[in-house]
Amino acid sequence: MKRDSIIILVLLLFSPLLTFAVEAKPNFVLFLADDLGWTGLSSFGSDLYETPNLDRLAEQGVKFTNAYAACTVCSPSRAAIITGKYPARLHLTDFIAGQNRPFAKLKIPDWQKGLQHDEITLAEALKEAGYKSAHVGKWHLHPSGGKSEDFDPVDHGFDHQVFKPVSKNNFLTKTSGEFSKGDFITDYLAAEAVKVVDQWKDDPFFLYFAFHVPHTPVSGKAELVDEYAGKIQTNAKHQNPHYAAMVHSMDEAVGSVLGALERNGLAENTVVVFTSDNGGLTQRFGKLDGFTDNSPLRRGKGSAYEGGVRVPQIIKWPGVTPAGTDCSEPVIGMDFYSTFLEMAGVTDEQKQVDGVSLVPVLRNPGAELKREAIFWHYPHYHAGGDGPYSAVRARDWRLIHSFEEDSVSLYNLKSDPGEKSDLAAENPGKAESMFSILNEWRSKVGAQLPEANAAHDLKRESEVQRKKKKK
Numbered sequence: 001m002k003r004d005s006i007i008i009l010v011l012l013l014f015s016p017l018l019t020f021a022v023e024a025k026p027n028f029v030l031f032l033a034d035d036l037g038w039t040g041l042s043s044f045g046s047d048l049y050e051t052p053n054l055d056r057l058a059e060q061g062v063k064f065t066n067a068y069a070a071c072t073v074c075s076p077s078r079a080a081i082i083t084g085k086y087p088a089r090l091h092l093t094d095f096i097a098g099q100n101r102p103f104a105k106l107k108i109p110d111w112q113k114g115l116q117h118d119e120i121t122l123a124e125a126l127k128e129a130g131y132k133s134a135h136v137g138k139w140h141l142h143p144s145g146g147k148s149e150d151f152d153p154v155d156h157g158f159d160h161q162v163f164k165p166v167s168k169n170n171f172l173t174k175t176s177g178e179f180s181k182g183d184f185i186t187d188y189l190a191a192e193a194v195k196v197v198d199q200w201k202d203d204p205f206f207l208y209f210a211f212h213v214p215h216t217p218v219s220g221k222a223e224l225v226d227e228y229a230g231k232i233q234t235n236a237k238h239q240n241p242h243y244a245a246m247v248h249s250m251d252e253a254v255g256s257v258l259g260a261l262e263r264n265g266l267a268e269n270t271v272v273v274f275t276s277d278n279g280g281l282t283q284r285f286g287k288l289d290g291f292t293d294n295s296p297l298r299r300g301k302g303s304a305y306e307g308g309v310r311v312p313q314i315i316k317w318p319g320v321t322p323a324g325t326d327c328s329e330p331v332i333g334m335d336f337y338s339t340f341l342e343m344a345g346v347t348d349e350q351k352q353v354d355g356v357s358l359v360p361v362l363r364n365p366g367a368e369l370k371r372e373a374i375f376w377h378y379p380h381y382h383a384g385g386d387g388p389y390s391a392v393r394a395r396d397w398r399l400i401h402s403f404e405e406d407s408v409s410l411y412n413l414k415s416d417p418g419e420k421s422d423l424a425a426e427n428p429g430k431a432e433s434m435f436s437i438l439n440e441w442r443s444k445v446g447a448q449l450p451e452a453n454a455a456h457d458l459k460r461e462s463e464v465q466r467k468k469k470k471k
């Protein structure tokens with residue numbers, strides 16, 4: 001027999017195995033940080049926080065340098081991830097329960113609190129393909145803002161859920177399972193996530209691990225706080241040892257789950273994603289809070305600027321993503337939905353989603369996605385001191401529409417990532433075309449707009465703000 005014939009024979013003999021290998025459904029592990037800004041990992045530019053597990057993940061996968069959360073605050077970003085739809089389309093546009101600003105200049109729309117049951121969540125869609133799903137950590141999609149009947153992850157297609165136990169300043173206040181009073185919540189949740197991997201190793205699964213860190217209260221484990229206090233450099237952008245300790249604990253938790261995947265022989269068949277639900281919190285009531293810094297980006301959580309929505313993002317799809325590559329294509333939270341479904345082989349054309357599958361850029365990080373622009377819509381006031389806005393990014397350009405002034409600002413992110421120079425006046429043509437794309441999108445998704453507030457009262461509004469500050 002000739003050599004070529006032998007090779008063909010061998011290939012034919014093993015082809016059922018090859019087919020199986022190709023068709024084996026990957027597991028999904030999605031890590032979602034809470035309020036971690038764009039420069040919040042060492043591999044994304046922190047000069048204090050150490051994140052060796054996530055940095056290793058970045059070396060093994062694709063680092064997205066223009067990744068965005070779907071909103072500048074928690075709940076809408078989470079709703080977008082889990083439904084694949086823009087928060088504006090869901091009318092779920094603020095953190096639940098949101099801000100009450102009865103005397104502000106604009107009246108905020110009557111928005112949707114809570115994830116509605118007619119939405120097909122990622123867990124429900126994956127169930128059709130034989131997946132089991134677990135939610136560990138922060139959900140933030142209950143109508144009341146806290147726990148409530150019928151709106152838990154298990155009421156939205158998840159098979160298993162673990163919430164944070166009773167805690168104060170991120171430390172348990174009583175015994176919970178094998179953890180005791182004084183233990184750190186992230187360690188508890190990591191142990192619960194590891195249990196999911198150990199118990200579900202034989203089925204395709206989706207593990208959604210949503211951290212409570214580094215959200216406020218900014219309070220880390222004492223030994224880590226001491227360690228980081230000694231590492232802060234003069235003039236470094238990151239100066240808060242508690243925040244650093246929280247990021248460190250988050251990274252350790254990621255390491256525990258990745259270790260469990262390795263130990264169970266699942267690492268080569270598990271897609272691992274890490275990202276954040278919004279930018280780092282940098283100010284409260286208009287004043288810097290000293291928690292973190294998203295520079296070179298402008299501002300942070302709650303604001304219209306890049307610091308509010310640009311987040312670190314890493315995706316490792318074993319055997320597909322080229323190790324240690326960067327992808328500069330703009331991507332946004334809703335994209336995970338279509339991405340996971342494509343990877344799992346679910347093709348339900350009926351699902352109306354706003355995200356696109358990232359599979360093309362995971363195969364080739366230099367590729368471009370077929371998408372004209374991405375959008376944000378936050379018709380709300382935020383405690384940081386920011387007002388209602390919408391924004392659009394198309395390639396290098398970003399336009400912000402501020403509702404209070406009904407004015408637009410235009411930035412070129414390539415030459416000006418910090419959004420320092422408003423080019424709207426010198427480039428009216430670009431501003432006009434971007435504004436028209438934004439308007440078209442708002443009407444397409446049925447975005448709710450703020451209106452003039454008949455009860456607007458500057459004095460009473462300041463009084464409300466002053467009371468909130470005191471609390």
Ligand SMILES: [Ca+2]
Nearest residue numbers: 034035074277
């Ligand atoms: Ca958040």
